[in-house]
Amino acid sequence: MSDIHKTDAPIVHRPIFADSTSLTLPTLRILQEDGHLYPDAELPDIDQTLALKIYDTFLFIRALDERMLASQRQGRISFYMTETGEEAADIGSTAALKDNDMIMAQYREQGALAFRGFTPDQFMNQIFSNEKDLGKGRQMPIHYGSHKLHYMTVSSPLATQLPQATGYAYALKAQSKPNCVICYFGEGAASEGDFHAALNMAGVYKVPVIFFCRNNGYAISTPSKEQFAGDGIAPRGVAYGLKTIRVDGNDVLAVLKATQEARKLAVEQHQPVLIEAMTYRLGAHSSSDDPSGYRNKEEEDVWRIKCPVTRMKRWLILQGWWDEEQDETLKQQHRQTVVDAMKKGEKVSPPALDDLFTDVYDSLPWNLEEQKAALEEHIRRYPESYKKSSWRFGHE
Amino acid sequence: MSDIHKTDAPIVHRPIFADSTSLTLPTLRILQEDGHLYPDAELPDIDQTLALKIYDTFLFIRALDERMLASQRQGRISFYMTETGEEAADIGSTAALKDNDMIMAQYREQGALAFRGFTPDQFMNQIFSNEKDLGKGRQMPIHYGSHKLHYMTVSSPLATQLPQATGYAYALKAQSKPNCVICYFGEGAASEGDFHAALNMAGVYKVPVIFFCRNNGYAISTPSKEQFAGDGIAPRGVAYGLKTIRVDGNDVLAVLKATQEARKLAVEQHQPVLIEAMTYRLGAHSSSDDPSGYRNKEEEDVWRIKCPVTRMKRWLILQGWWDEEQDETLKQQHRQTVVDAMKKGEKVSPPALDDLFTDVYDSLPWNLEEQKAALEEHIRRYPESYKKSSWRFGHE
Amino acid sequence: MSKMNLLQAINNALDIAMTKDTNALCFGEDVGHFGGVFRATSKLQEKHGKTRCFNTPLTEQGILGFANGLASQGTTAIAEIQFADYIFPAFDQIVNEAAKFRYRSGNEFNVGGLTIRTPYGGGINGGLYHSQSPEAYFTHTPGLKVVVPRNPEQAKGLLLASIRDPNPVLFFEPKKLYRSSVGEVPDEDYELPLGKADIVREGSDITLLAWGAQVEAIELAADMAAKEGISCEVIDLRSLLPWDRDTVAQSVMKTGRLLINHEAPKTSGFGAEIAAAIQETCFLYLESPIVRVTGLDTPFPLVLEKEYMPDHLKTYEAIKASLAF
Amino acid sequence: MSKMNLLQAINNALDIAMTKDTNALCFGEDVGHFGGVFRATSKLQEKHGKTRCFNTPLTEQGILGFANGLASQGTTAIAEIQFADYIFPAFDQIVNEAAKFRYRSGNEFNVGGLTIRTPYGGGINGGLYHSQSPEAYFTHTPGLKVVVPRNPEQAKGLLLASIRDPNPVLFFEPKKLYRSSVGEVPDEDYELPLGKADIVREGSDITLLAWGAQVEAIELAADMAAKEGISCEVIDLRSLLPWDRDTVAQSVMKTGRLLINHEAPKTSGFGAEIAAAIQETCFLYLESPIVRVTGLDTPFPLVLEKEYMPDHLKTYEAIKASLAF
Numbered sequence A, B: 001m002s003d004i005h006k007t008d009a010p011i012v013h014r015p016i017f018a019d020s021t022s023l024t025l026p027t028l029r030i031l032q033e034d035g036h037l038y039p040d041a042e043l044p045d046i047d048q049t050l051a052l053k054i055y056d057t058f059l060f061i062r063a064l065d066e067r068m069l070a071s072q073r074q075g076r077i078s079f080y081m082t083e084t085g086e087e088a089a090d091i092g093s094t095a096a097l098k099d100n101d102m103i104m105a106q107y108r109e110q111g112a113l114a115f116r117g118f119t120p121d122q123f124m125n126q127i128f129s130n131e132k133d134l135g136k137g138r139q140m141p142i143h144y145g146s147h148k149l150h151y152m153t154v155s156s157p158l159a160t161q162l163p164q165a166t167g168y169a170y171a172l173k174a175q176s177k178p179n180c181v182i183c184y185f186g187e188g189a190a191s192e193g194d195f196h197a198a199l200n201m202a203g204v205y206k207v208p209v210i211f212f213c214r215n216n217g218y219a220i221s222t223p224s225k226e227q228f229a230g231d232g233i234a235p236r237g238v239a240y241g242l243k244t245i246r247v248d249g250n251d252v253l254a255v256l257k258a259t260q261e262a263r264k265l266a267v268e269q270h271q272p273v274l275i276e277a278m279t280y281r282l283g284a285h286s287s288s289d290d291p292s293g294y295r296n297k298e299e300e301d302v303w304r305i306k307c308p309v310t311r312m313k314r315w316l317i318l319q320g321w322w323d324e325e326q327d328e329t330l331k332q333q334h335r336q337t338v339v340d341a342m343k344k345g346e347k348v349s350p351p352a353l354d355d356l357f358t359d360v361y362d363s364l365p366w367n368l369e370e371q372k373a374a375l376e377e378h379i380r381r382y383p384e385s386y387k388k389s390s391w392r393f394g395h396e
Numbered sequence C, D: 001m002s003k004m005n006l007l008q009a010i011n012n013a014l015d016i017a018m019t020k021d022t023n024a025l026c027f028g029e030d031v032g033h034f035g036g037v038f039r040a041t042s043k044l045q046e047k048h049g050k051t052r053c054f055n056t057p058l059t060e061q062g063i064l065g066f067a068n069g070l071a072s073q074g075t076t077a078i079a080e081i082q083f084a085d086y087i088f089p090a091f092d093q094i095v096n097e098a099a100k101f102r103y104r105s106g107n108e109f110n111v112g113g114l115t116i117r118t119p120y121g122g123g124i125n126g127g128l129y130h131s132q133s134p135e136a137y138f139t140h141t142p143g144l145k146v147v148v149p150r151n152p153e154q155a156k157g158l159l160l161a162s163i164r165d166p167n168p169v170l171f172f173e174p175k176k177l178y179r180s181s182v183g184e185v186p187d188e189d190y191e192l193p194l195g196k197a198d199i200v201r202e203g204s205d206i207t208l209l210a211w212g213a214q215v216e217a218i219e220l221a222a223d224m225a226a227k228e229g230i231s232c233e234v235i236d237l238r239s240l241l242p243w244d245r246d247t248v249a250q251s252v253m254k255t256g257r258l259l260i261n262h263e264a265p266k267t268s269g270f271g272a273e274i275a276a277a278i279q280e281t282c283f284l285y286l287e288s289p290i291v292r293v294t295g296l297d298t299p300f301p302l303v304l305e306k307e308y309m310p311d312h313l314k315t316y317e318a319i320k321a322s323l324a325f
């Protein structure tokens, strides 16, 4: 029953200490910077339609991120986070999945959601916390979620979604569903205890989950060398008995390929997988952050030229599937879409007072009924002081 | 600043998934079952005095564990845990340390404490929770601790001592102390999030700590194959960038050797170390447990013949440092010591009522002063109902 | 009806829940083949299979994270934490995740299928870490329900209701009573309502309120008081969140006096909330201050456990003091 | 004296503590070179070196476990949790370890050198996870001290006292006031006493009690009430554990009325403990029920934050209701 064989494993009679150099995990790269494939590369399953859908999502996300960051600076929204530089990681991996595979994101994976079909209006409703927001205006901007699109609502506490992904995947397996869960997280979040629990349990239960680490070099101001001492996140997968691969996170074809293979392992063999995508957060951590306080421009520039979007575009052009003119048109089009949606979303009313109290439980217990009644009475007394909610009382 | 080199690490163009077979960590063994050394073995630093001190501790612990388990069955104490079968692991490793290196134990490492010089009386005072217990009768039996002996008081919540060990070691390094911390834990406890935090932080800060895992096959009823899926605990050390070694936990010379080398790495080079000792919990988890509900006798028998005490005895005899007669005498002597100490400890009074209130803070805040006064008054009213404390009031 | 102890009643409830709802899973440290260190899940793996009743690795935060994931998928997740003292590593997954799952997602997702069972309280010579009563921590967390049964019949009905309630529920089991509390338990599937207190004994002079194992202590004290001609109304609160303020208030309006008893330390124990709410609701009816007979503001001790506990004698003295106020 | 905002006062206290006690370390997520996401530890690494002010990996349980280890060795450990909302993964290391370290070891070991700083509360459009006020959870834990300052001068003196107190202290910083609360702060090293409330304004009709950022709300309400001829005594509790019951009780014996205001949800908030204790101590003096003006029993909302908050208007209304009782 127990693991009694271990002391009969390879025996040595002199002490040899292993360390991080004892295990080398190479990085998968398929696409060169110039858009050419490596000659001996094994291609992912991709046709023109899929390629253009991915690329379209790239450009939409760039347009969204740029415009929303600007809106934040203008004071139109309180907070925003861009995924600039990391688009290949989340979008390329989600493109490898079935639409009803579950996505559990950290917060910098709006691209995955856009790929799934979240509309510009839906983005805006969330960002502007208006009454059409699926999340009812309760969470800060970028905490998206959609039951229909199998995208679990984002939660700010880091890494909590990782053991949840293991649990969700356990349920899929128990119910013999032909699906998997993909769970995104940063290399910073991977320091949380929940990471450890999640990967270890996934290994034990052999559940269909893909842990996808975006190793983008920073957790806010903390560089990855102050986050961990080993060779990144991937070796941990080996330690937990997971199938593990490291990819160039700026190479969309490598990400797609690795995730397609990972999905097979997860769904067909119930082998949980860890993918570590090496990438770089080109922008600030969030609209509240200023990276000039902790890193230099030269470093950023090194990565700016490794842009995943440009790399893919070069490949698309070489394939004859795309040209610069189309590129300009599409960019323009997405910018317009975003602006239009923003103007619309911005005008929608905030959620009603009821939504302050609903969904704490499936129904309101007595204490919330009382608190709600008291609050309504109070707001009626001071309508000027609670303008987001009081205007509705007049219309009753 | 950041880890930007990673995508330039070895590159491949086809997806190869690593898994637990990608890293093989051998087991260090120096002493054969029959007491002979492996011919090419590299010996630890050990002389007759040290060898006999270790062996003496082995026999003392056997005597203590046997007698206390029997006492628990007789109802003289409420709870006990033996370390039978694992003596080489904790005692052999502590023997590699300086007396003022800090020990942070889980609970099954009474041997380490005995080696440090905790007296039979001190053991009994703790086990019988009497007023001479250094812990003032507040924790269950086996939760030892001694500031003087640099043995941190045991805490029941598992794995909490691991990040504490990292912190303690950080302080040692910051203060340029020529010392290290050894931190013991089971392979079960290694599933806790605190394990992950502890080893990761130790790797980042490069502190003088030795994490010593007793992989004894079980966490209560849970066999290690339901605890983790990879190749045990050691590969995690590699992932965290720690110096890592696996040893035969029933081979005291291997444990001693590995820990001596580990101490050098920790103290001289500030390299944190993970040691995984492969062993087996021969007894029940605790006096509350019955292993027949989850494992079979055959499995236990396989391990019973791998007894670390017998193995060491054979070596000692071959060295000409020991004989069977001495062995019998010493066993008898330890049994007597234990019985004598027990009879003594059992008669010492329970801690006074004051000790219910002290040490919550450095001094009593008003609420505890009030509660204490009220309790004293109450006990005076019902002396028969609070016999452990009320008898003292009469003598005031 | 069958005679059962508290453990058997819980085991029986779990068995029924898993039989009727094939989507129900039961897991935790040692709960699989072994049936749990207290044997509450005994034979469930045998009956329902290894996929449905299983061991977890030793990680409470993992257990609850995993459980939240299961529940968010629509699975009925029944997680065991081996001792309530070990629930704290899972605190974040409970208070930041389970409790806020539905709210933060605008009801796109919820973990209503989650139930957390855990043995709590003193009485087994457990000292600091096998005796705690951490229920109050969770009562400060909107989104959770908190339930504590006092005997086998209550345990079965309340556990079945908790498992089926569409909100995450913490179910605290008084481990001191696991084997000692024995009683007749209906064999069939039944539920007792969450959020409703139970008037165990009617009385007119003072209301005594407790939950779980402490209901015994207030009943004993009520017996003692009865001999002095004091008539106590004894209430088992059963649900702590949401709690049944109306039943308690009605009783206090009748008796004019309230005594609350709990094992947890006094400061910020759940007795504080009850006292605060009832002095507000029943201000003009109160004839003496609401009194709390509770554990001390210390960690849970070992040798001096009897001294620490809010037993029937302390309760009895407090009743007399309240009446004499 | 220098004009400082709350952040500067905290930074100044940390700087003084680290200068005088070379054994004091300051660490947490992003606190090193960057100086913390709110910049409370700005320049400390530059001044005191990388060994003494440093980043940790992203793990709150690790930060507190590490801090406990440091403190158990005798080091002065000043840990930052980036937001109080993220303190829950460290709950076990705080309530099971730090709080019980001295007690369980019979004083062989202690972590008295530990101080945990963390920004709490609303006011920054933070929603569920950048706005919580979790202080009440910790007040149910004997062995801890809990402190909340209301302005820069208080923050400096209380933080220095917390760092030097021989017990583990949780120091909650009202982040809403980080930049907006500005005042004269003594330049020298000084301490304000822990466990002592501060009477901010004397009055005779009702006692208003709050801590941290909410002291502002009750002061505003007191101003409004003054215009109606109601004289409010305003008290800043400052320490929640142990709390200054005597000062509060004396005030209530004078005014006959008590209103408690806190941001955290009402149920089992620390207002409950105060109300429970004061109704007991001041039973015969109370002219109306003790009233709690608090956050709602919901997670912290985003858009409707103003509606959620126990602001001066709600406080003012409650004062009038109390007087009219």
Ligand SMILES: Cc1ncc(C[n+]2csc(CCOP(=O)(O)OP(=O)(O)O)c2C)c(N)n1
Pocket (backbone or CB within 6 Å): A108, A156, A157, A158, A185, A186, A187, A188, A189, A190, A214, A216, A218, A219, A220, A281, A285, D029, D058, D060, D082, D086, D089
């Ligand atoms: C439990 C918890 N602790 C701290 C934070 C604050 N925080 C938000 S994002 C972040 C850094 C995350 O870094 P990483 O995981 O690498 O993701 P990235 O931002 O690089 O995409 C921190 C510390 C949090 N949200 N949750």
Ligand SMILES: Cc1ncc(C[n+]2csc(CCOP(=O)(O)OP(=O)(O)O)c2C)c(N)n1
Pocket (backbone or CB within 6 Å): B108, B156, B157, B158, B185, B186, B187, B188, B189, B190, B214, B216, B218, B219, B220, B281, B285, C029, C058, C060, C082, C086, C089
């Ligand atoms: C946080 C926590 N969870 C659960 C327990 C209950 N418990 C005590 S010992 C144990 C098993 C530990 O196994 P392992 O770490 O392998 O050590 P061993 O007993 O084998 O020496 C468990 C589950 C605990 N003490 N603490």
Ligand SMILES: [Mg+2]
Pocket (backbone or CB within 6 Å): A186, A187, A188, A214, A215, A216, A217, A218, A219, A220
């Ligand atoms: Mg990152």
Ligand SMILES: [Mg+2]
Pocket (backbone or CB within 6 Å): B186, B187, B188, B214, B215, B216, B217, B218, B219, B220
């Ligand atoms: Mg073990």
